[in-house]
Amino acid sequence: MGLDSVIEEAGGVRNRVQIWTIYGWVREPETNDRPPHGYNLRRKMLDPLMRSAAADEAGVDLVLGAKVRELTRSDSGRVDGVVAATADGTKRRFAATLVVGADGRHSKVADLAGLPGKESPNQRFSCLASYRNVLMPGDVPHQAWALQPDAAYALKNEDGITVLAAMPGKARLPEYAEDREAALLRMFDGLSEAPDLSAAERVSDVVGTLDYPSISRQRIAAPGVALIGDAAMVSDPLWGVGCGWGIQTAEWLSDSTAPALKSGDTKAVDAAARRYGRQHKRRLPPISSCPSTSAAGGISMRSSAFCSLAPPMTRGWPIASTGSGPATPRPSRCSVRAS
Numbered sequence: 001m002g003l004d005s006v007i008e009e010a011g012g013v014r015n016r017v018q019i020w021t022i023y024g025w026v027r028e029p030e031t032n033d034r035p036p037h038g039y040n041l042r043r044k045m046l047d048p049l050m051r052s053a054a055a056d057e058a059g060v061d062l063v064l065g066a067k068v069r070e071l072t073r074s075d076s077g078r079v080d081g082v083v084a085a086t087a088d089g090t091k092r093r094f095a096a097t098l099v100v101g102a103d104g105r106h107s108k109v110a111d112l113a114g115l116p117g118k119e120s121p122n123q124r125f126s127c128l129a130s131y132r133n134v135l136m137p138g139d140v141p142h143q144a145w146a147l148q149p150d151a152a153y154a155l156k157n158e159d160g161i162t163v164l165a166a167m168p169g170k171a172r173l174p175e176y177a178e179d180r181e182a183a184l185l186r187m188f189d190g191l192s193e194a195p196d197l198s199a200a201e202r203v204s205d206v207v208g209t210l211d212y213p214s215i216s217r218q219r220i221a222a223p224g225v226a227l228i229g230d231a232a233m234v235s236d237p238l239w240g241v242g243c244g245w246g247i248q249t250a251e252w253l254s255d256s257t258a259p260a261l262k263s264g265d266t267k268a269v270d271a272a273a274r275r276y277g278r279q280h281k282r283r284l285p286p287i288s289s290c291p292s293t294s295a296a297g298g299i300s301m302r303s304s305a306f307c308s309l310a311p312p313m314t315r316g317w318p319i320a321s322t323g324s325g326p327a328t329p330r331p332s333r334c335s336v337r338a339s
Contacts, residue, residue: 006049011158012041015142020192040157071112079224098269099225107231113222117215127184127208128165135196145191151238152187154195167238180206221273
């Protein structure tokens with residue numbers, strides 16, 4: 001889609017993995033075998049860019065504000081379209097050789113297609129806000145702290161905005177209920193290489209989630225339907241991979257089904273969608289199996305990607321660890337690839 005240049009023109013900030021752990025700092029090494037960065041860009045900027053890029057593609061008819069209410073089926077029972085309520089309140093049927101559920105963690109398409117999800121509890125909640133005049137040490141674009149069991153983030157974004165985020169254990173809910181912003185800012189007190197917040201000015205509401213369970217699905221494809229992004233699988237937001245997974249799974253599905261869609265053979269389309277489902281399960285389980293917290297309440301560091309627009313992760317290279325700690329860590333093995 002050529003989004004790299006569009007994102008950079010909009011002010012998207014290139015990022016790389018930098019995480020503090022009890023063993024010291026984990027810093028992503030330079031590499032020559034793949035793009036070396038993802039991007040930090042707020043959704044209020046990213047989403048319109050992606051809609052515009054999609055609308056510019058030949059054959060795309062963009063209908064904003066439509067909400068899926070029903071799936072329609074052929075005489076054989078195969079899904080062959082959707083009924084949606086449009087922005088003016090009327091219902092309209094959209095015929096489709098393949099309906100793609102890209103409707104997020106509470107996927108209506110998944111429910112209607114009979115693709116149930118299994119929830120896994122998350123023992124953290126989240127709180128974040130956007131600020132100006134945050135000074136990052138060394139002008140780094142992206143920092144995260146795995147504080148066991150809490151986590152904190154400072155993410156430079158477009159237009160001089162830095163997003164500060166906290167994901168504390170739920171035992172700290174009363175502290176945040178009393179004063180969310182004060183509790184959020186306290187999270188950065190005394191952190192290694194902490195950002196300077198002395199002149200920070202908040203420019204957004206303080207928002208967050210009280211409960212955000214992970215969701216996995218045994219199947220993400222059915223005759224005439226396939227799921228991508230959070231509709232297919234929801235991970236703990238601590239890992240920051242949601243946008244990257246959404247883009248990557250869309251690419252996998254497109255690559256798998258394009259030849260069959262061009263042929264118009266519905267059996268071939270369904271077979272290709274099942275292949276995509278197997279690829280999804282093969283490539284993403286190392287991430288989806290990471291627990292929200294360990295039994296002791298700690299953060300599993302088997303994989304790490306804290307990018308605002310984080311690329312999907314597969315196994316590959318070791319992350320270098322620097323600093324001192326109570327023990328020498330075994331390097332994590334993962335690979336981060338920018339889309």
